[in-house]
Structures are given as C-alpha cells and as structure tokens.
Amino acid sequence: xxxxxxxxxxxxxxxxxxxxxxxxxxxxxxxxxxxxxxxxxxxxxxxxxxxxxxxxxxxxxxxxxxxxxxxxxxxxxxxxxxxxxxxxxxxxxxxxxxxxxxxxxxxxxxxxxxxxxxxxxxxxxxxxxxxxxxxxxxxxxxxxxxxxxxxxxxxxxxxxxxxxxxxxxxxxxxxxxxxxxxxxxxxxxxxxxxxxxxxxxxxxxxxxxxxxxxxxxxxxxxxxxxxxxxxxxxxxxxxxxxxxxxxxxxxxxxxxxxxxxxxxxxxxxxxxx
Numbered sequence: 001x002x003x004x005x006x007x008x009x010x011x012x013x014x015x016x017x018x019x020x021x022x023x024x025x026x027x028x029x030x031x032x033x034x035x036x037x038x039x040x041x042x043x044x045x046x047x048x049x050x051x052x053x054x055x056x057x058x059x060x061x062x063x064x065x066x067x068x069x070x071x072x073x074x075x076x077x078x079x080x081x082x083x084x085x086x087x088x089x090x091x092x093x094x095x096x097x098x099x100x101x102x103x104x105x106x107x108x109x110x111x112x113x114x115x116x117x118x119x120x121x122x123x124x125x126x127x128x129x130x131x132x133x134x135x136x137x138x139x140x141x142x143x144x145x146x147x148x149x150x151x152x153x154x155x156x157x158x159x160x161x162x163x164x165x166x167x168x169x170x171x172x173x174x175x176x177x178x179x180x181x182x183x184x185x186x187x188x189x190x191x192x193x194x195x196x197x198x199x200x201x202x203x204x205x206x207x208x209x210x211x212x213x214x215x216x217x218x219x220x221x222x223x224x225x226x227x228x229x230x231x232x233x234x235x236x237x238x239x240x241x242x243x244x245x246x247x248x249x250x251x252x253x254x255x256x257x258x259x260x261x262x263x264x265x266x267x268x269x270x271x272x273x
Contacts, residue, residue: 021270032251034252035246036089037061038060040061042255045063061253067107071113071114089118093163116157119158122142164188185210186208187212226240238268243269
C-alpha cells in the first residue's frame, strides 16, 4: 500500500510501538485512522474508551448520550498532553430531527470539548424501493446546512458523511446536482462477502472515502472459505474482517467493551495479512 496514501500518525502511545495507518480525506487531506471504536449502545463507554486510548486507538464514533462523559475524558487527555488534537478523530451522527440539526450538533460539540468535530454523519434517506433516488426536499436542506458548518463558512465540523447507505449504486451525480456538495465519506456495513462494487465505483469516481464497520454475521462465518482462512492465519472472523477491510482501503469501526477484543482488533489492524 502506498505510503503517500497511508501516512503514519506519529506520537501514538500504543501497544509495542505499533503504528495505526491512516487514509487522507479528499477536501482537507486530514488523516483518518483506519480503525476506530464505536460507543453506540454502551451503558458506560468511558472504561472502553480509556483502554482504547491506551492501546493506541485515535478514532471514536461517539454514541448518543455519551458526549459529556467522553468530553471530560478527551479534555483531560488533551489537557495533560497525553494525546494531540490533530491525531484524535471524533465523529457523531446528526439527529433525525433535521430542523434542529445545527443546534444538536453544536450541543454535541460543546459537551465533547474537542474544539471541533472531525465528521458529522447524516442517515441516508435512500431506500431500496425508491430505486436509489433522493426525493426528500427536507434532506436537501439538511445537506446544505451540514456543509455550512464546515470551513470556511463554519467551524463546527471538518467533514460531512452519509451512513446507512443503500447497497445499490449511490447516485452521487444526483446529489452533487442537488446541492453542489458531495459527501466526504460514506459509511456502511463491511463483511467478507459484501463487495458493493457499484458503490465503490461511484466513490472512486468522486474520491469519496468508503468507511465501514467490521461486521461478521453468522451466515458469513459459516462459509467454508472463511473458516479455512481464519484457521490458516490463526485469526477470528472479526480479525479477518478488519484486515480484509483495511486491505481494501476501507477504514472500519469495532464496537466492544471487552479489553482483550479491543487489543486483538488493534493488533489485527496494525499487522499485514
């Protein structure tokens, strides 16, 4: 993999001096770590995030309601010099109440105390039965509003992304015509049998980053080829999924509070196949 495409972030306090690779964003050339932790659904995310920071994680997708607790943790780590803001990547999802999106995002940032957000995700309004068309005028307004929060107009978030995207080909041409803005990234599930070649082609055309979650459903882990690959490389299906995702230049998220699983995921992300 190209060193120009994946510059190393230096200064990590990580396990055995392992370096987490990054991918550059199209507009800003900001470096997103290839592996992150999603706190969505955790009752108390602080212990998991503390452990993840100690291991070397630097990307965090902050779940709803976790902003204040994690804001205090991030502030303390930044204040005592344990981590640098430029190496920390914090992203959130916007509210389903699109009329209050700017207000809610601003509140999230104030609680997180990180100075700015690295990315805000909007849930994709495309549905399979709509044949991939973007028909919502309300979403058009939201899309424009989110980009008004990015430099040079705003200082709330550096990037805007879309999540929960249809598996069919995303019509980026239509989105660009609609608002003159295309997403910095598109996030969807990633597993060993989900190719998403149509979406990959659209993203490559506009240099939009594909992001994913390291998901390995039982239907996938039962596949003989996957079982053989895991056995031959002494990997769990989740570890193999992480490696596969990163090899395809797709940063991914894990969601676990288990310290051993956090460590094994990090090791999988920082070693080759």
